[in-house]
Amino acid sequence: MSGLILSKSLVVYADLTYFESYLEAHSVCAFFLSCMCILYPTISRCYRVVPLNTWVLISNFKLAYNLLRRPDGTFNRDLAEFLDRKVLANTIPVDGVFSFDHVDRATGLLNRVYQPAPQNETQWGIVELEKPLSTTEIVPVIIFFHGGSFTHSSANSAIYDTFCRRLVSVCKAAVVSVNYRRSPECRYPCAYDDGWAALKWVKSRTWLQSGKDSKVYVYLAGDSSGGNIAHHVAVRAAEAEIEVLGNILLHPMFGGEKRTESESRLDGKYFVTIQDRNWYWRAFLPEGEDRDHPACNPFGPRGKSLEGLKFPKSLVVVAGLDLIQDWQLAYVDGLKNAGFDVQLLFLKEATIGFYFLPNNDHFYCLMEEMKKFVNPNC
Amino acid sequence: MVTNESSTSAGTTGNSSGSSSSSSATKPSTDIDGLLAGAGYKVKSSELCQVAQQLERLETVMVNSPADISQIASDTVHYNPSDLASWVDSLLSEFNQPPLSLQSDIQHFPDIIAGTAGIPTVQNYNYLTEQSLCQQQQQLTVVTAMEEDSGIRLVHMLMTSAELVQRGELALAGSLFEDMKGLLTRVNTGCGIGKVVGYFIDALSRRILGVGGSICGSAYENEILYHHFYEACPYLKFAHFTANQAILEAFDGHDCVHVVDFNLMHGLQWPALIQALALRPGGPPLLRLTGIGPPSPDGRDSLREIGLRLAELARSVNIRFAFRGVAASRLEDVKPWMLQVSPKEALAVNSIMQLHKLLGSDSARNSPMEMVLGWIRNLNPKIMTVVEQETNHNQPEFLDRFTTALHYYSTMFDSLEGCSLQPEKALAEIYIQREIVNVVCYEGSARVERHEPLAKWRSRLRGAGFRPLHLGSNAFRQASMLLTLFSAEGYSVEENDGSLTLGWHSRPLIAASAWQALPLSDLHVINHHTNDINNIL
Numbered sequence: 001m002s003g004l005i006l007s008k009s010l011v012v013y014a015d016l017t018y019f020e021s022y023l024e025a026h027s028v029c030a031f032f033l034s035c036m037c038i039l040y041p042t043i044s045r046c047y048r049v050v051p052l053n054t055w056v057l058i059s060n061f062k063l064a065y066n067l068l069r070r071p072d073g074t075f076n077r078d079l080a081e082f083l084d085r086k087v088l089a090n091t092i093p094v095d096g097v098f099s100f101d102h103v104d105r106a107t108g109l110l111n112r113v114y115q116p117a118p119q120n121e122t123q124w125g126i127v128e129l130e131k132p133l134s135t136t137e138i139v140p141v142i143i144f145f146h147g148g149s150f151t152h153s154s155a156n157s158a159i160y161d162t163f164c165r166r167l168v169s170v171c172k173a174a175v176v177s178v179n180y181r182r183s184p185e186c187r188y189p190c191a192y193d194d195g196w197a198a199l200k201w202v203k204s205r206t207w208l209q210s211g212k213d214s215k216v217y218v219y220l221a222g223d224s225s226g227g228n229i230a231h232h233v234a235v236r237a238a239e240a241e242i243e244v245l246g247n248i249l250l251h252p253m254f255g256g257e258k259r260t261e262s263e264s265r266l267d268g269k270y271f272v273t274i275q276d277r278n279w280y281w282r283a284f285l286p287e288g289e290d291r292d293h294p295a296c297n298p299f300g301p302r303g304k305s306l307e308g309l310k311f312p313k314s315l316v317v318v319a320g321l322d323l324i325q326d327w328q329l330a331y332v333d334g335l336k337n338a339g340f341d342v343q344l345l346f347l348k349e350a351t352i353g354f355y356f357l358p359n360n361d362h363f364y365c366l367m368e369e370m371k372k373f374v375n376p377n378c
Numbered sequence: 379m380v381t382n383e384s385s386t387s388a389g390t391t392g393n394s395s396g397s398s399s400s401s402s403a404t405k406p407s408t409d410i411d412g413l414l415a416g417a418g419y420k421v422k423s424s425e426l427c428q429v430a431q432q433l434e435r436l437e438t439v440m441v442n443s444p445a446d447i448s449q450i451a452s453d454t455v456h457y458n459p460s461d462l463a464s465w466v467d468s469l470l471s472e473f474n475q476p477p478l479s480l481q482s483d484i485q486h487f488p489d490i491i492a493g494t495a496g497i498p499t500v501q502n503y504n505y506l507t508e509q510s511l512c513q514q515q516q517q518l519t520v521v522t523a524m525e526e527d528s529g530i531r532l533v534h535m536l537m538t539s540a541e542l543v544q545r546g547e548l549a550l551a552g553s554l555f556e557d558m559k560g561l562l563t564r565v566n567t568g569c570g571i572g573k574v575v576g577y578f579i580d581a582l583s584r585r586i587l588g589v590g591g592s593i594c595g596s597a598y599e600n601e602i603l604y605h606h607f608y609e610a611c612p613y614l615k616f617a618h619f620t621a622n623q624a625i626l627e628a629f630d631g632h633d634c635v636h637v638v639d640f641n642l643m644h645g646l647q648w649p650a651l652i653q654a655l656a657l658r659p660g661g662p663p664l665l666r667l668t669g670i671g672p673p674s675p676d677g678r679d680s681l682r683e684i685g686l687r688l689a690e691l692a693r694s695v696n697i698r699f700a701f702r703g704v705a706a707s708r709l710e711d712v713k714p715w716m717l718q719v720s721p722k723e724a725l726a727v728n729s730i731m732q733l734h735k736l737l738g739s740d741s742a743r744n745s746p747m748e749m750v751l752g753w754i755r756n757l758n759p760k761i762m763t764v765v766e767q768e769t770n771h772n773q774p775e776f777l778d779r780f781t782t783a784l785h786y787y788s789t790m791f792d793s794l795e796g797c798s799l800q801p802e803k804a805l806a807e808i809y810i811q812r813e814i815v816n817v818v819c820y821e822g823s824a825r826v827e828r829h830e831p832l833a834k835w836r837s838r839l840r841g842a843g844f845r846p847l848h849l850g851s852n853a854f855r856q857a858s859m860l861l862t863l864f865s866a867e868g869y870s871v872e873e874n875d876g877s878l879t880l881g882w883h884s885r886p887l888i889a890a891s892a893w894q895a896l897p898l899s900d901l902h903v904i905n906h907h908t909n910d911i912n913n914i915l
Binding site: 055063067070071078105129130358 | 427
């Protein structure tokens with residue numbers, strides 16, 4: 001037998017102990033942590049604040065993510081991908097929405113595109129890549145960046161595929177979900193670069209145009225780290241004078257060196273801990289950097305001034321039980337002080353990840369606000 | 379405009395159950411929480427409380443664990459994460475046990491040095507009981523968006539031509555070829571959509587002109603092309619290594635083992651297994667390998683030659699080894715007595731892209747598939763590893779097949795772009811081209827490339843008396859390692875209900891699964907043509 005075959009086959013059976021441990025505490029409610037003590041004797045109390053299936057979902061993420069993050073800052077990517085529940089795109093509409101994947105040859109970047117189903121059933125299954133979305137009405141295109149603390153999940157993760165489909169139905173928009181590169185394998189600024197590339201790609205698609213003047217009407221949106229990405233891509237767009245009509249930031253991931261009151265008060269109580277937040281920033285920011293890096297703290301001591309930029313209007317959603325809310329509120333203040341239009345939706349009793357399952361009031365409230373925000377007539 | 383019509387209409391896992399489980403009267407009464415199902419998890423509503431408690435316990439255990447929990451997690455073999463209850467339970471038992479003692483010289487991934495033995499890991503694993511799965515047909519939908527107008531128009535014309543062929547209007551279809559060839563000159567046929575479309579235009583023209591037969595090569599040629607396909611991209615390697623991992627685990631504790639390979643080729647799969655068996659703790663078993671392959675013309679006994687080389691390898695690592703070659707042009711010509719399976723040995727049946735060839739028979743009675751699955755089942759193998767192309771090229775309507783094949787092979791060619799090895803890449807493309815020609819040009823028993831998706835194989839194998847063995851996170855991990863070694867960015871391994879798929883970006887292209895025969899006592903519930911089986915044995 002040739003030595004080459006022998007050695008190649010041997011290699012695969014060598015003991016593989018090099019793993020990256022990532023645990024994405026992706027907006028996991030620390031609520032559950034605090035509820036833990038209460039849970040045993042009275043599950044019903046917990047159930048009143050968060051439905052049981054949501055509790056199970058987010059706890060599962062939290063524990064799985066704890067197993068994936070390693071103390072030395074490395075991440076068990078293989079196990080993370082094995083555990084992540086993914087779904088295929090589907091050109092046949094389901095509940096009024098169909099999807100397909102596109103891979104940009106130049107960059108290898110994958111985008112999953114979601115659109116409302118064609119009225120005419122004979123058109124089902126056909127992907128239209130020449131004609132615009134509409135020649136009469138404006139159909140917004142929402143570029144969505146999934147959460148995961150820059151480390152977890154993908155555009156084809158089940159929870160995000162489901163969420164994007166809801167976005168299409170509620171906002172009557174097309175949605176493009178970006179499969180940006182994640183940390184710690186790809187640190188700052190990879191995710192932002194991928195977001196920027198996606199924005200340029202979307203803007204240049206004739207089949208995403210709409211309205212009488214045939215242009216692409218873009219909104220940026222994201223949850224957790226996705227919200228952070230949306231902000232930074234919007235800044236870059238404003239600097240390049242590329243029009244973004246609005247930003248939707250769902251409990252966006254920001255932070256800073258100093259410890260805030262909400263962090264101390266809510267640490268470990270609602271699925272999220274300060275410790276895991278620190279881990280994810282260390283994994284995303286350039287080595288040796290601290291959390292006052294402008295990527296993490298855009299309005300902090302090292303923040304860049306946005307004066308003179310035509311920054312889009314923002315809808316910032318803050319969950320009242322999210323430990324980093326002080327940073328999110330500081331972000332809102334930062335935008336206000338710079339003179340930009342910002343709308344704060346503060347959901348006092350919401351936990352992170354409240355929008356994954358449509359089983360609570362906060363979810364429906366959010367959907368209403370997003371619908372109003374993405375109003376093609378404004 | 380690109381068409382992607384599919385014959386099935388069910389939604390994907392994540393989207394068919396957007397409402398809670400209690401609301402719809404038409405939903406099956408499986409009591410699965412609908413919202414969690416939309417997130418990819420199967421949990422019974424009645425068990426939610428229990429699962430919640432287990433999660434809570436798991437957290438406590440993890441927090442109190444003295445060991446590094448990430449280390450324990452990576453050493454554990456995880457199975458079927460969708461079954462949340464079982465996953466949490468398996469983790470609870472992992473953390474409650476003292477950590478497994480690992481092999482002493484744990485290496486980081488070593489450089490490839492010929493002759494150096496790596497240390498295989500044969501880990502303890504927990505079998506999960508099979509859960510009831512609803513059959514789901516999934517749409518395969520990666521669309522490669524074409525940037526150039528010519529590319530789009532070319533595909534449009536190709537689809538029109540295929541539609542005309544389906545309607546029987548061959549002359550009209552043929553008349554489009556001049557224009558298509560003209561457009562081809564304006565598209566880059568060296569790569570991307572131009573290349574794939576070129577092959578499909580070629581295949582379609584062969585069908586119209588009836589010259590399909592000329593592409594078939596000799597068995598020897600096929601072996602060469604296969605070998606280059608093996609080198610150029612990871613699909614076959616993934617198949618081999620995943621199957622080997624499962625076989626290795628199934629053979630754990632057995633001293634006499636027998637592998638039946640449905641398509642030996644150059645025996646590329648087996649050196650790795652031989653090595654791993656040589657190094658397993660407790661010592662190697664006696665290994666028998668029975669390799670099935672087409673008879674060689676001109677007096678060569680190629681099966682025996684491969685067997686001799688494998689025997690030499692086995693001797694060099696001190697494994698008692700016996701090889702037998704079974705020459706048969708078709709799998710249905712093989713009779714179980716030819717394999718000489720002994721009841722004392724642990725049997726593994728290995729089928730890498732062979733089972734689909736049994737689907738081509740016209741007869742409704744005595745279907746070769748039923749017959750072959752029947753005798754496999756009666757041999758009571760410890761494991762049957764099945765790897766198949768993850769696509770549906772066996773649809774009854776020509777246009778559906780054509781369209782599905784166009785998308786499937788576009789993705790496959792896309793993945794080959796990153797390969798820089800020559801002539802491996804060029805010959806691999808010819809290998810793929812032959813498959814395309816078979817799917818597009820042939821009909822009846824000549825069309826052997828009747829690929830069907832995993833969902834169909836699952837129900838077929840279940841109906842034939844097999845139950846699935848789940849492939850776990852260790853096989854997944856190995857597959858991921860394989861990808862970093864050999865391939866371009868973009869390949870992805872995914873876990874799918876106990877099976878593993880390898881694909882390009884988000885589109886699975888090849889699926890590996892493992893099976894075991896159900897105990898004989900359960901056989902009476904399965905509708906079998908027992909007469910056929912009695913006639914054979």
